[in-house]
Amino acid sequence: MTAAFSVFPPYPGIVYVEFHYGSYCRPGNFCVLTLPGRGYVVFHLRGLRPDMWVRVSVDDHGAVSATAPEPFPPGVGGASGSPAPTVVCGRLDAQPCEAAIDLVREAHPRDVAAAWAIVVDDVCPPTMLCDRLYPFDSVVVLVPSPGLSADPLAFEVVGLDDKPERAEAWTGSLPPHIVALIQSLH
Helix, strand or coil: CCHHHHHHCCCEEEEEEEEEECEEEECCCCCCCCCCCCEEEEEECCCCCCCEEEEECCCCCEEEEEEEEECCCCCCCCEEEEEEEEEEEECHHHHHHHHHHHHHHHHCHHHHCCEEEEEEECCCCCCCCCCCCCCCEEEEEEEEECCCCCCEEEEEECCCCCCEEEEEEECCCCCCCHHHHHHHCC
16 A cells, blocks of 8 residues: 555545455456456545556565556546456466566556457467477567457567566567467457
């Protein structure tokens, strides 16, 4: 709570504040499990403005960090006005999947917020053994709404020790197994 209050501007119209463990999941959506060191704080405000929220996390050394305040629930008061995206994690466990998405979100928050769906999977096709440069090597694809003519945005997320550490724009065509996951959403 202290970390959340440290990034929230002084505002006398706070009616109440609530803390939740894990990541936000819009009611009715299927969401991935969240990392144990994550949570969010919702600031309920007086008046006709949207409530605000701050995401908080604790790293392996116990240091607590918080994001900048954003309208709550996600998609309210923003440019897209859309609900939280559907997330498909392919063969990745929930924790590394969410961490890979978070890395992309840090560098491209508007693109992630505008996504209709997010597809994450290992770069190596399911039926192959791959000789890897990085133990963690995945693709995160931000899929636009089916009604838009925009192309998906893709990022390669890599890291040592089987955990994501860096995200860069994907170059070239997406692997067929990733394309199949995207097509399964429609």
